[in-house]
Amino acid sequence: MTLPDTSETRFADAGSAPPPLFTATGVTVRFGGLTALDTVSLAARPHEVHGVIGPNGAGKTTLFNVCCGFVEPDEGVLRWRGDPVGGLRPHQLAGMGIARTLQGLGLFAGLTVLENVMVGADRFRRTGFGSALLALPRSAGDERRLRERAMAAMAELGLADAASAMPASLPYPVRKRVAFARALAADPELLLLDEPASGLGAADIAELGELVRGLASRMSVVLVDHHMDLVMAVCDHITVLDFGRIVARGTPAEVKDDPAVIDAYLGEEADRSGDHG
């Protein structure tokens, strides 16, 4: 049984494991009278895939949104490489080396696939703020560098042939890959994935699993997803939430048979059958 532990010392006591890149410690989020997260902690370590699972309404998306800076926690501390990052805002993420994909893909409808993916590489643009402000064209060198990064990310995702397509012309699983390629083009140290498997069939989910596993050699990944098979197959470490609290954490093998996890999911099953009955 893996006990919930919200103390910061846990991270310091983790033996020879490398220090985490990113930590959220003692995070509490309240929406009016509802406590969506109650003193939840999470550590993303280098080269580790960290999964966050839990039944509907457990607080997964809220935790993801805290990590992305979309939701400011009422309590708790976020740290990047050990330094507190108070008031984290989504636009700061790329500069820090954090990329994310969201449930809503957020692709620009008026841009081609290549142009969408180049947006992800934008942190490597060298042309200064002043040029951007004056809407001067990007330098030819910048343009080439961003294009090369984007093409490399697209090749990794099998999208090279779709470079000039408009997103709306592509099937949903391909659009998901475009959003993924855009995140990879930022060459992040930490990749945050919200429900990457939603809307995908079994074959695409299996491919996604292989891709995510492969990414761990060069970055840290936090993955929020409902698909147990995917989470169990690709994650090194899993945090299980229920009603805003951590009910278990550990390796897939440790959490799989944890009675608290089984209870949480059985509770969800019971609710569902109640809904239909």
Ligand SMILES: Nc1ncnc2c1ncn2[C@@H]1O[C@H](COP(=O)(O)OP(=O)(O)OP(=O)(O)O)[C@@H](O)[C@H]1O
């Ligand atoms: N903006 C909000 N305002 C009020 N309540 C919210 C808000 N966002 C989430 N909640 C509530 O907080 C709780 C946690 O929601 P959250 O979406 O984080 O759970 P989840 O585990 O991602 O669920 P699901 O798997 O259904 O997406 C739920 O009870 C939800 O209704």
